[in-house]
Amino acid sequence: xxxxxxxxxxVLIVGAGLAGxxxxxxxxxxxxxxxxxxxxARSVSGGTWDLFRxxxxxxxxxxxxxxxxxKPWVNKSAIADGDTILEYIREAADEHDLNxxxxxxxxxxxxxxxxTDNLWTVTVTRSDTQSDNExxxxxxxxxxxxxxxxxxxxxxxxxxxxxxxxxxxxxxxxQHWPEQLDYKNKRVVVIGSGATAVTLVPTMSEDTAxxxxxxxxxxxxxxxxxxxxxxxxxxxxxxxxxxxxxxxxKKVLLQQYIYRLSRxxxxxxxxxxLNKIREELGPDYDVDTHFTPDYNPWDQRLCAxxxxxxxxxxxxxxxxVVTDHIDSFNSKGIALKSGKQLDADxxxxxxxxxxxxxxxxxxxxxxKEVDLTERYVxxxxxxxxxPNMAMSVGxxxxxxxxxxxxxxxxxxxxxxxxxxxxYTSVTPTITDKxxxxxxxxxxxxxxxxxxxxxxxxxxxxxxxxxDKYTKDFVNLELKRNKHSELTFR
Numbered sequence: 397x398x399x400x401x402x403x404x405x406x407v408l409i410v411g412a413g414l415a416g417x418x419x420x421x422x423x424x425x426x427x428x429x430x431x432x433x434x435x436x437a438r439s440v441s442g443g444t445w446d447l448f449r450x451x452x453x454x455x456x457x458x459x460x461x462x463x464x465x466x467k468p469w470v471n472k473s474a475i476a477d478g479d480t481i482l483e484y485i486r487e488a489a490d491e492h493d494l495n496x497x498x499x500x501x502x503x504x505x506x507x508x509x510x511x512t513d514n515l516w517t518v519t520v521t522r523s524d525t526q527s528d529n530e531x532x533x534x535x536x537x538x539x540x541x542x543x544x545x546x547x548x549x550x551x552x553x554x555x556x557x558x559x560x561x562x563x564x565x566x567x568x569x570x571q572h573w574p575e576q577l578d579y580k581n582k583r584v585v586v587i588g589s590g591a592t593a594v595t596l597v598p599t600m601s602e603d604t605a606x607x608x609x610x611x612x613x614x615x616x617x618x619x620x621x622x623x624x625x626x627x628x629x630x631x632x633x634x635x636x637x638x639x640x641x642x643x644x645x646k647k648v649l650l651q652q653y654i655y656r657l658s659r660x661x662x663x664x665x666x667x668x669x670l671n672k673i674r675e676e677l678g679p680d681y682d683v684d685t686h687f688t689p690d691y692n693p694w695d696q697r698l699c700a701x702x703x704x705x706x707x708x709x710x711x712x713x714x715x716x717v718v719t720d721h722i723d724s725f726n727s728k729g730i731a732l733k734s735g736k737q738l739d740a741d742x743x744x745x746x747x748x749x750x751x752x753x754x755x756x757x758x759x760x761x762x763x764k765e766v767d768l769t770e771r772y773v774x775x776x777x778x779x780x781x782x783p784n785m786a787m788s789v790g791x792x793x794x795x796x797x798x799x800x801x802x803x804x805x806x807x808x809x810x811x812x813x814x815x816x817x818x819y820t821s822v823t824p825t826i827t828d829k830x831x832x833x834x835x836x837x838x839x840x841x842x843x844x845x846x847x848x849x850x851x852x853x854x855x856x857x858x859x860x861x862x863d864k865y866t867k868d869f870v871n872l873e874l875k876r877n878k879h880s881e882l883t884f885r
Contacts, residue, residue, distance in 0.1 A: 405431045407811070408518060408537035410755060412436035412498050413443015415788040415800040416543035417489050418464050422804035424492045425466065427811055433535065434494065435520060437503040438549070441489060445482040447549060450570040450744075452599030453478035456591040456700050460624070460644045461651070461795035464488060468640035474624045475702045500524070505532065506758040507540060509783060514820035514885075516540055516784065538820070541807060543788040543800070544755035553748045558724035565729070565741045570596065571749070577742070581605045585730060585738050587722070588746030589615040591699050596746060598705035601714035608738055609717050610730070614689045615696065616669055619676065619704045648865055651794045655694055655863075662692035669693060676707035686717040694793060753849045754787070772852045773835065774824035774881070775872065776861045777803045779851055783823040791863060798865045802872045809876040819884040827881050831855035 407423060409416050412434050423432055440446050454477045455462050462481075463469040467488050471480065489495060501524035508517045518540070520533040552571035560567065568574060570592050580603045586593050589611035601607040626646065630639045657665050673687045689696075701707070709715040720732040729740040759766040759782065771779035776799065777786045788803045790796025810822055835853035854860050858880055862868050871878075 403534070404515070404536045404538075405433045406537065407432040407539045407541055408516070408535060409434040409541045409543055410504050410757070411443065411543035411545065412438075412441040412489075412500075413543065413545065414445065414485055414797060415545065415790070415804075416443070417441065417485050417494065418797065418800055419541055419543055419788055419804040419807070420494050420497065421464065421466065421488055421492045422801070422808055424494070426805065426808040429815075430811060432497060433537075434498045435502040435504055435535075436498055436500050437523070437544075439500050439524070441498060441500075442482045442485050443545065445478050445485060448478060448571065448573070449575065450573040450592070450596060452595045454595060454702065455481060456595075456697075457795040458620070458624070458647050460640065461647045462797050464797060465644075465801045467491075468637050470636050470640070472623055472627060474627075475620060475622060475700070502533070504755065504757050506760070507785075508763070509759075509761045509785075511762050511783075511821075514538070514784070538784060539807075539811060540785045541788060541804075542755055542757070542786070546751050546753050546789055548750040548752040551750060552745075553750045554745050555747055557722060560725045562727050563725045563729070563743065564727045565743060567743050567745060569745050569747075579604055579742055582741040583729075583739055584608070584742045584744065585610050585740040586744045586746055587611075588744075588748070589613070589699075590746065590748060591697065593746040594699050594701050594706050596744060597715050598701075598709040600744075601709045604714075607709075607715045608740075609715060610722070610732075610738065611686075611717065611719055612721055614685075614687050614719065615699050616666075616689055616693050617673065617687065617699045617701055617706070618669060619672060619707070620700045620702060622703050648794070648798070652864060652866060654698075655793050658692060658694035665693045673707070676704050677710060681710075686719050697792065751849060753851070759785075768851050769849060770852070772824075772826065772830070772854050772859050773861050775806070775858045776868070777806065778824045780824050780826055780859075783821040791865065793863050794865055799868065802865075802868055806872045806876055810879070810882075813877070813879070814884065817884070821883075821885045822879075823883045823885075825881055825883045826854075826859065830859055833860065835861055 407430055409420055409432060416434055420432060420434055423430060455475055458474045459469045459476045460474065501522050502520050503523065504518055504520055506519045516537050518535045518537060520535060522533065552569045554569060568577060579600055582604055584600060584604045584607045586596050586609050589609065593609055594617060597607060597609050624643055626643050630642060670683060670688060674683050677683060710717065720734050720736065723731045723733045730738045754768050766782060768779060771782060773779060786803065786807050788800045790799045814822060833853050833855045835850045
C-alpha cells in the first residue's frame with residue numbers, strides 16, 4: 397500500500413458507531429460543503445451495537461432520548477434490543493449516503509498537528525491487508541472529530557480470580573460472546589449486578605437448568621415500561637415527529653429530576669426504589685441483602701429493567717440472586733467466602749468495561765507529544781491548547797446520544813464560523829485562574845479504575861464538564877455562536 401500524502405479532507409471522523417454516524421449525518425445536514433471521511437477500526441459499522449452480541453442485549457436508556465434528534469424514534473418500544481438499534485444506526489447512515497465515506501479496518505495510530513500548515517497529519521494502519529511490510533496510510537485533515545467512545549473494544553474488565561484456570565467449564569465475558577455458546581439446560585453463574593448482568597439474567601434463565609446472579613454488592617434497579625404511557629393518547633391526535641419530540645423532552649426532564657432528587661433527597665429516592673422492588677418480589681424476599689446498595693442512588697448508574705423481567709425470573713424460580721464474595725474458582729465452579737459452593741457449567745463474567753480515553757491515538761503538536769491527561773476539557777468536547785480537535789462523549793447520568801448530538805451541532809457551528817471568517821484553526825485557551833474537580837462525579841468501578849487516564853476538569857464554565865442536558869442545550873444549542881475562551885486564527 398502506498399502512502400497517500402496528498403489526500404486532504406476537511407473533517408476526519410474516527411469511529412463509525414452511534415456517535416460517529418450521528419456526527420456525519422449532522423455534517424451532511426448542516427455543512428454539506430465540507431468533505432469528510434469516517435475511519436472505522438472494525439470491519440462493520442455500529443460500534444457497540446454490532447460488537448456486543450450477548451443474549452437479551454438492549455438499551456439501558458429510553459430510545460426517545462437515546463435516538464438521534466434528527467431521526468425520530470417511531471418504534472412503539474421505549475426500550476429497544478441491540479439488533480433494532482443497530483438497524484436504526486445503519487438506516488441513518490443509508491439515509492444520509494454515508495457508506496461511501498466510511499473506510500473499514502482503518503485504525504488511527506497517531507495525529508500530528510502542524511502550526512505552519514494548520515493541518516493534522518494522521519497515520520492509519522489497515523487490518524485487511526495481507527503483508528506486514530505495507531506502509532501506513534497518511535491522511536491530512538483540517539479538523540479531527542473523535543467518536544470512538546471511551547472504552548476498550550478489544551477487551552472488557554475481568555478481575556483476577558484465584559484458581560480460575562482450574563475451572564473445567566466455560567468462562568465468557570459478555571463483550572465477546574461466543575456465537576455458538578450453548579447454555580440450554582446448563583448451570584450458569586453470572587458474576588455482576590450491573591446493566592449487562594440484569595439484562596442477561598432474565599433472558600438466559602428461560603433456557604438454563606439453573607441460573608445464579610452472583611454479586612459482591614447490590615445495584616439500584618428501576619423498572620421501566622416497554623411502551624411509554626404518553627404514546628397511545630398522543631399518536632391519535634399528533635404527527636409522529638411531534639409525539640417523538642414531546643416524549644423526548646418529557647424523558648429528558650424526568651431523567652434530570654430523578655438525578656437532582658438523588659443529590660438533594662437521596663434517602664427519599666432510595667426508599668422509593670426499594671419499595672418498588674418489594675412490590676415486585678413480595679414481603680418474604682430479602683430485599684435488604686440482595687437489592688439494597690451501600691451507596692446513594694446515582695453514585696453509580698441506575699440499572700433499568702424492562703417490564704420487571706428480572707423480578708419475574710426471580711419470582712418464577714428461574715433465577716436466584718446470591719450476594720457474597722468469591723474466594724476462589726475450582727474445577728466444579730466457585731467457592732464463596734461464606735463457605736457456599738456454586739457449581740456451574742458456564743460462568744459469565746459480567747464485571748464491566750475497561751476505559752481507553754482518546755482511542756489510543758498518539759497526539760503531537762509541532763513535533764511535541766501531547767499528554768491528554770494534562771489537558772482541561774472544554775465544554776465536554778475539546779481539550780485545552782489542542783487545535784482543531786473535538787471528542788464526542790455522551791452523558792453518564794442520561795442518554796449518551798443527547799450529548800453527542802449537541803457536540804456534532806456545535807462542531808458544525810465552529811466550522812461554519814471558521815469558513816465564514818477565513819480562520820484555519822480554533823484552540824481552547826484558558827484565560828483565567830481555575831481550580832480542578834473530578835471529571836466524572838461517578839463511583840462506578842470502570843470510572844474509578846480509569847482516573848489516571850482521564851483529562852482534567854475545571855471548576856468553572858466552560859471548563860467544567862456539565863452533566864445536565866438542559867444546561868448544555870442552552871449553552872451549546874441556543875448560544876452556539878458564543879465561543880468564550882476559544883482562540884481563532
